[in-house]
Amino acid sequence: MIHIHKSKLSINELVWNGLIFIAVFLTALEAPFSFTYKTNIQTWQLWSDSIISTIFITDVIYQFRERYFKIHRHGQKPKSNGTLWWSLITIDIMASIPYDVISYGFDLHGYQFFGLLRLLRLVRVARLYALMSNLALVPKALRVSMLFCVSIMVIHWIACGWSMIHPTLERDITAHYIKSLYWAVTTLTTIGYGDITPTTTIGRLYTMPIMVLGVGVYGFVIANVTRLFTTADRYKEKSKERLGDVATFMKYYNIPERLQTQVFGYYNHLLNKRLTENDTTIIADLPLALQHELQTYMNMRLIRTVPVFKNCSHSCLKDVARALEQKSYSPGQNIIRIGETGNEMFMIGHGTVDVIFSDGTVVATLHEGQIFGEAALMRETTRNADVRAQNYCDLYILNKEDFTKIIIKHPDLLESMQKVTTRRSSDRRKAA
Template identity: 30%
Template sequence: MSDNYLKSLYDSGWRIIIILAVLLQVGLIPLDFLFNLRSLSWYKTLDLSISLLFFLDLIINIARYKGIKSQALLKDVYWDTYDSGKYFIADILAILPYAVLFSNPWFQLFRLFKWVRVIRTAHFFQMRNLRFSSRISFGLLILGFFHFTHWLSCIWIWIHGFEPGLSNTDNYVQALYWVVTTLTSVGYGDIVPHGNVEMLFTTLLQILGVGVLALFVASMVGIFTKKNPAEQRFMENIDKLRALIHYHKIPKDLEERISDYFTYEWKQKLGYDESELMETLPYGLKNELQFEFKKNAIKDIPLFECVDDHFIRDIAQYLSPMVLTPGDYLFRVGDAANSMFFVQKGRLEALSADESKQLTILKNGDFMGEIALFKSTTRTATVKSIGYSDLYELQKKEFNKVLKKYPEIAEKLRSKSQSREERYM
């Protein structure tokens, strides 16, 4: 494991520990108001332990902030620090063991300032773990709704009082049931508020319920119905095709071919053109991403099976992706020749000039059109896609830039080109 990976693992583990400590403390505070938990030794020990964790977290955050601030590379993008004084003050206010120092439970509300840390850390995880952002959002939604109803249930018991003949657990469950039914509907009438305070609290709860229920449902729907980028792109393309068909007369077979291509693009190409993303990136990141996209495809080409990563990085930036649908011609005999092609996926057939004879079948890892890179000529064969084919195109002028640095690759390609030319003449 690399040092960066271990550091990231430690950092994430520590953040999770702090979140769990905050959630536990926030969940116990309203119970302390009801059951005087601060008089119990285990609660005081827990309060001291959480204070120690919060103090260590403050020290770690200060050290992280100083380290990031000193690095120009990170200070402009790493926002989960004390870049604003209010976050530092919030952590300071949450450190003290209020249950040990004060008999009044109201002082423990200062612990709630640490909730800012939970929100910021959760957002950090969403930004740094994009693959799991929907799951993180769902988890935060459930935790937030639970704590919200938990606090309202405890407030209801505090206002309404304990029902005689029921245990503390039964009183809590009954209060939780009433809060949830009131928030999500208008209540069932089996638990009735008495007195002005209880009625006002119930009214407030019902008003809150309208917004909370709408927010909860909308968030849930958004999480579960959110399409991934590939599916979103596919649906947009289908809508555009539907509009095109509505306003223009397009042959049925052409309509089906276009629809089939969009489906193929969605299923096989992730529904987007990688060049669109490339254009938004600076030069360095663009090269790194191109290398990751194309390194496996390049290494699968027998011609390049023994090359090092330096060659792959050089050539990757010049390979342009293209897709052929069934029956498409890549080129025909006599066409101008100024580039060569590598088959990433699919099958193509090389045909004679009159297309009466199949010269060869080109499969994954094969290349074609290399004769054009060594001499000014036209295409000597016709190449046609049998099914869907993914290819990379390399222009002659770009090819020359790379092979000047790698003459041994140029010689191998020249030999292969000569043998093919003699074969097809």
């Protein structure tokens, strides 16, 4: 179930590929251990071998089915070379054979060797790693977990190799394996305490490449983990650096504290509510249709925080987000005036606004995530109060025409907004 040309995997594909990786990982630990220590097949091994083989057989069937539908039903030419595909599928078929079950059932001697054939499944690890490298949106935790598991596999194989070079007559296989594992870790990490050292020529020959490999593996793992974490937060780090530059700017020009508060408040808004200070730059090179679609999902992230939309369906949120228009206002600028016809409602993305009656009384102060102007829009009346920007504000506007279309399609939204309007009117009467 590998499609390297995709840019993102569905949840089902991630789960299935994760299941395959776990199966390969368990095989990569168990098969070398059984071969090294010549252990007898246990009941749990028969069960695990059967389950893992079933998973691989299912995956092989799925791959054949996908290729058939692409070629014969949809007329698509497969992206992968035919010879390469058949080579890989042959390896997958060989890896699907339950060698432990067959060896045990037919009482074959030297069954541990047949068990090693299951390591053919490691081809899937390479293919999964290639898949992860080509997908920018694979979860960071999944990449780190996969890298950690691959590191465990390498250490385990090296420990098993050391156990074969330095066999023991002890009956305690676990203790001997732990000593071998300890040697592998200290050698790979270049610590090398010297309490366990090779005493034979073959042991020294085995140790030397492991030492060289240790430097590379250690550096590879550290570099990849660091890259995964730094790449994920690079935009926020850039924003924090900009905040430092802004602070220096404010200090140099002796900017008043009131204005500083507004500026830092806006930058904090960008840092918490957006990926970068200018998300539109990221999608600027895309076709307009894709830009509009992505902008819709960016707006959906905003309106999900607004209480009136909390229980709305995904379809409703998408329709509202698609219709929103962003507009900015400066401190003291009137957004709504008394007597105007209510042709739109407003959503506060950032900033604070004051609701002011005709006598100049501030009856309410609205903040980020709240809406206003919806009462006159729903009742088709004129505005009964001024609304003025208290500081720099980002507002999202929904006009009457779009609003009408949306509430016809999603009547539950109208009901939710009516409750908010009624509650707000009741609160104002109590305050009066």
